[in-house]
Amino acid sequence: MxxxxxxxxxxxxxxxxxxxxxxxxxxxxxxxxxxxxxxxxxxxxxxxxxxxxxxxxxxxxxxxxxxxxxxxxxxxxxxxxxxxxxxxxxxxIAFIPQSAMNSLDPVYTVEYQLNEVLRRRGGLGRRQARARCEELFEMVGIEAGRLGDYPHQFSGGMRQRVAIALALALNxxxxxxxxxxxxxxxxxxxxxxxxxxxxxxxxxxxxxxxxxxxxxxxxxxxxxxxxxxxxxxxxxxxxxxxxxxxxxxxxxxxxxxxxxxxxxxxxxxxxxxxxxxxxxxxxxxxxxxxxxxxxxxxxxxxxxxxxxxxxxxxxxxxxxxxxxxxxxxxxxxxxxxxx
Ligand SMILES: Nc1ncnc2c1ncn2[C@@H]1O[C@H](COP(=O)(O)OP(=O)(O)O)[C@@H](O)[C@H]1O
Ligand code: SF4
Ligand SMILES: [Mg+2]
CATH class of the missing domain: 3.40.50.300 (P-loop containing nucleotide triphosphate hydrolases)
Known part of the structure; x- marks a missing residue:
């Protein structure tokens, strides 16, 4: 290495x-x-x-x-x-695009968007994905209770944290x-x-x-x-x-x-x-x-x-x-x- x-x-x-x-x-x-x-x-x-x-x-x-x-x-x-x-x-390699906080899809909850990466790209099962979502939210300092919220329910800074969580999803x-x-x-x-x-x-x-x-x-x-x-x-x-x-x-x-x-x-x-x-x-x-x-x-x-x-x-x-x-x-x- x-x-x-x-x-x-x-x-x-x-x-x-x-x-x-x-x-x-x-x-x-x-x-x-x-x-x-x-x-x-x-x-x-x-x-x-x-x-x-x-x-x-x-x-x-x-x-x-x-x-x-x-x-x-x-x-x-x-x-x-x-x-x-x-x-x-x-x-x-994960990429957080410019204006990522505005590019989260407004019609899906953030958990749904995390799942897209965790389940589709990472191959995690439903339960594993849920646990990982909670872990990721804890890592970026957002309560797991907010996983079901939509992007517009978060402030700009929080949306940026969600974007960071997404990037970190698959380590x-x-x-x-x-x-x-x-x-x-x-x-x-x-x-x-x-x-x-x-x-x-x-x-x-x-x-x-x-x-x-x-x-x-x-x-x-x-x-x-x-x-x-x-x-x-x-x-x-x-x-x-x-x-x-x-x-x-x-x-x-x-x-x-x-x-x-x-x-x-x-x-x-x-x-x-x-x-x-x-x-x-x-x-x-x-x-x-x-x-x-x-x-x-x-x-x-x-x-x-x-x-x-x-x-x-x-x-x-x-x-x-x-x-x-x-x-x-x-x-x-x-x-x-x-x-
Ligand atoms: N799709 C594109 N077509 C043509 N020129 C582009 C395109 N995207 C960026 N550019 C040009 O490439 C240069 C570098 O842009 P960019 O990488 O976005 O710079 P920065 O991120 O530093 O602001 C700029 O001159 C910009 O106008
Ligand atoms: S123009 Fe300025 S920056 Fe460019 S090579 Fe000359 S001294 Fe260096
Ligand atoms: Mg740029």
């Missing part, structure tokens, strides 16, 4: 749009160690959901995985026949949660994240937590993968990436978000401009049009994902100047100039 549960290697995913295509994920590489929470973070449209869905191979009709490997427990699931892939879903090794706390207020966000963390450590599973909010990553994740415009900007241990970022985009993100832990956050400085249109990405570094530190090479050559430290990767031509750039990035004026 290796320490790495999931290893994504040079993953490419494209959407066919009319006669053209959008390379929404253009060579993503990152690892998910066993028993860890990995935050996949970046602005809206950078390809997080596309990566998350590619990992479960539940992708849009116009999407295709055009390259790379997804090594799960050593097996390349990007190349797995659909029937074998389907057998892995829920049992080994998966990996749970991928797409923006699980995005629509919730900060207090409920913390409760859900605390619970996700408790369950992750109790069950020893791995979690990929997809979020646009870097403070969510800071609050709960062990590792961080920062995406920008379909590529990985930086990846490594959470503290190293967020406290001492080596990529200017991560430096900028850090300035732009309040701290979920409630610590004094100072002035928030947004990164000016918008991510590129992925149908016509700029040559070279995709962050160059917004980067205050761009030099000529940045606009012509794509930076490789290199080593900032043994366990910390970064894709920036100026990565070896990171300490100096961090000091400049801490000043608001840096982000107002040049753009």
């Amino acid at each position: 290796t320490e790495t549960l999931l290893s994504v290697r040079d993953l490419k995913v494209s959407y066919q749009v009319g006669k053209g295509s959008i390379d929404a994920v253009d060579g993503a590489s990152f690892d998910v160690p066993r028993g860890s929470i990995v935050g996949l973070v970046g602005e809206s449209g950078c390809g997080k959901t596309t990566v998350a869905r590619a990992l479960t191979r539940v992708i849009a009709d116009n999407a295709s995985i055009t390259g790379g490997q997804i090594l799960f427990d050593g097996q390349d699931i990007a190349a797995l026949p659909e029937r074998e892939m389907n057998a892995l879903r829920w049992r080994d 998966p090794k990996l749970v991928i949660a797409d923006e699980p706390v995005t629509a919730l207020d900060v207090i409920v966000q913390r409760q859900i994240l605390d619970q996700l963390r408790d369950l992750q450590s109790m069950l020893g599973i791995s979690v990929i937590l997809v979020t646009h909010d870097i403070s969510v990553v800071a609050y709960v994740c062990d590792r961080t993968v920062v995406m920008y415009a379909g590529r990985i900007a930086e990846a490594g241990p959470m503290d190293a990436v967020l406290m001492e970022p080596s990529h200017p985009y991560t430096m900028g993100l850090r300035n732009a978000f309040p701290d979920l832990k409630g610590a004094a956050s100072g002035v928030l400085t947004p990164i000016e401009g918008a991510p590129p249109n992925l149908a016509f990405p700029p040559p070279g570094c995709r962050f160059a049009p917004r980067c205050p530190f761009a030099v000529e090479t940045c606009t012509t050559q794509q930076p490789a994902l290199g080593m900032a430290a043994p366990d910390h990767r970064v894709s920036c031509h100026r990565a070896d100047e990171a300490a100096k750039l961090r000091q400049e990035a801490a000043r608001t004026e840096t982000w107002l100039a040049d753009v």
Whole structure:
């Protein structure tokens, strides 16, 4: 058994749009160690959901995985026949889709929906399924007496807990949660994240937590993968990436978000401009049009994902100047100039 549960290697995913295509994920590489929470973070449209869905191979009709490997427990699931892939879903890899709390079926009780997974996919008998439903509800902190309720009878936070219970139903090794706390207020966000963390450590599973909010990553994740415009900007241990970022985009993100832990956050400085249109990405570094530190090479050559430290990767031509750039990035004026 290796320490790495999931290893994504040079993953490419494209959407066919009319006669053209959008390379929404253009060579993503990152690892998910066993028993860890990995935050996949970046602005809206950078390809997080596309990566998350590619990992479960539940992708849009116009999407295709055009390259790379997804090594799960050593097996390349990007190349797995659909029937074998389907057998892995829920049992080994469970996916909590974006807005899962609104996607529970309103016409069925939550017990019915849990049973769909437990009985149909898991092959449990009626009594076993009932016991498991009660156990799952206890795990996510909802009274078993509410199993017969309909989704609309739960608050947003409780529906998200139900979605987590569904994902955990068949004891998966990996749970991928797409923006699980995005629509919730900060207090409920913390409760859900605390619970996700408790369950992750109790069950020893791995979690990929997809979020646009870097403070969510800071609050709960062990590792961080920062995406920008379909590529990985930086990846490594959470503290190293967020406290001492080596990529200017991560430096900028850090300035732009309040701290979920409630610590004094100072002035928030947004990164000016918008991510590129992925149908016509700029040559070279995709962050160059917004980067205050761009030099000529940045606009012509794509930076490789290199080593900032043994366990910390970064894709920036100026990565070896990171300490100096961090000091400049801490000043608001840096982000107002040049753009
Ligand atoms: N079905 C689709 N067809 C065409 N383009 C899509 C489709 N789904 C997503 N995209 C595009 O792919 C890019 C990445 O989207 P997505 O993975 O949803 O980003 P994120 O989850 O980070 O917000 C965006 O430019 C988005 O417009
Ligand atoms: S490669 Fe250049 S443009 Fe891209 S993040 Fe680094 S310094 Fe900025
Ligand atoms: Mg998304």
